[in-house]
Amino acid sequence: MHGVFFHFFKEYMEERYGGKETWESLLIANGCAYKVYFTVKEYPDEDLISLMVQASNLLDIPFAEMVGDYGRFLAPRMLRFYSTYIKDPNWKSLELMANVGQGIHHTIRTRNPDTSPPEIMTERLSQHQLRLRYSSPRRLCVLLEGMIRGVGDYYGEELHLSETECVHHGGGECVFEIERLSTAN
Ligand code: HEM
Structure with missing residues (x-):
């Protein structure tokens, strides 16, 4: 997983x-008293998972709750960090997410073959509704859910989410229905 x-x-x-x-x-x-993670390197996925498990144990916070909350914290920071990937200044949350899979993640994968960002496919259901399909061997839909909420925070938009299919509950992929309830002007 990328150092970021x-x-x-x-x-x-x-x-x-x-x-x-x-x-x-x-x-x-986590068994390592000193470690610096660089934002330009890849590290084993297990290191991140194990840091999150340790954090959840240490702070007595359920794992899924912590990972989701981290995703929400992370997304606005990632968007600022990688602002050059936001190709259209008129995009808001749904427009950005509609451009992650075939656009941003695809570009990342092409530029750096060591990375493997997840497959994200979207269908625009209406101006304010998006269906998002996520597929990754990492099965981190709980992180994704937090990230979607964090994208809403970044754009000052209130989003309503429901996960209609999940790999952790017998689904072949994870599917989120996202509705934009309010937009910031
Ligand atoms: C400028 C925007 C973005 C950039 C540059 C970006 C880039 C990346 C990179 C580099 C990774 C790590 C891949 C690896 O180490 O193999 C990643 C993972 C991930 N990205 Fe993005 N991303 C962006 C936006 C988003 C958005 C908006 C979402 C969701 C709505 C998203 C969902 C995820 C998830 C869930 C992962 C975790 C890895 C996995 O589940 O397999 N990303 N992204």
Whole structure:
């Protein structure tokens, strides 16, 4: 997994859960007292999952709740970090998400074959409704759900989500129906 996911997880831990000490305790609990994650490198997926599991244990927060909340924290920061990938300044949340799979993630994959961003397919159901299909061997739909909410936060839009299919409940992929309830002008 790309270092940017680790970098912002450190920031998330430090901002929300008690500064550098919490992060350092987490690294120690994860079996490595000192580690710097660079935003230009790839690291094993298991390292991120295991940091999240340790954090959930250390802080006594259910794993899915923490990962979802992290996704919401992460998305606006990723969008600022990678602002050059936002090709149209008129995009809002649904327009951006409609351009992630075939656009942004596809470009990332082509430029850096070491990365494997998830497959995200979308269908525009109406001006304010989008169906989003997610497929990834990482099966991180809980992170994705938080990220979708975070995209709404970034654009100042209120989104209503429902997951109608999920790989963790027998589905072949994860499907989200997203409705934009309000837009910021
Ligand atoms: C400028 C915008 C974006 C950029 C540059 C970007 C780039 C990336 C990169 C580099 C990864 C890591 C891939 C790897 O290490 O193999 C990733 C993963 C991911 N991205 Fe994006 N992304 C963007 C927007 C989004 C948005 C808007 C969503 C969802 C609505 C999204 C959903 C995800 C998810 C869930 C993952 C985790 C990996 C997985 O599930 O397999 N991304 N993205």
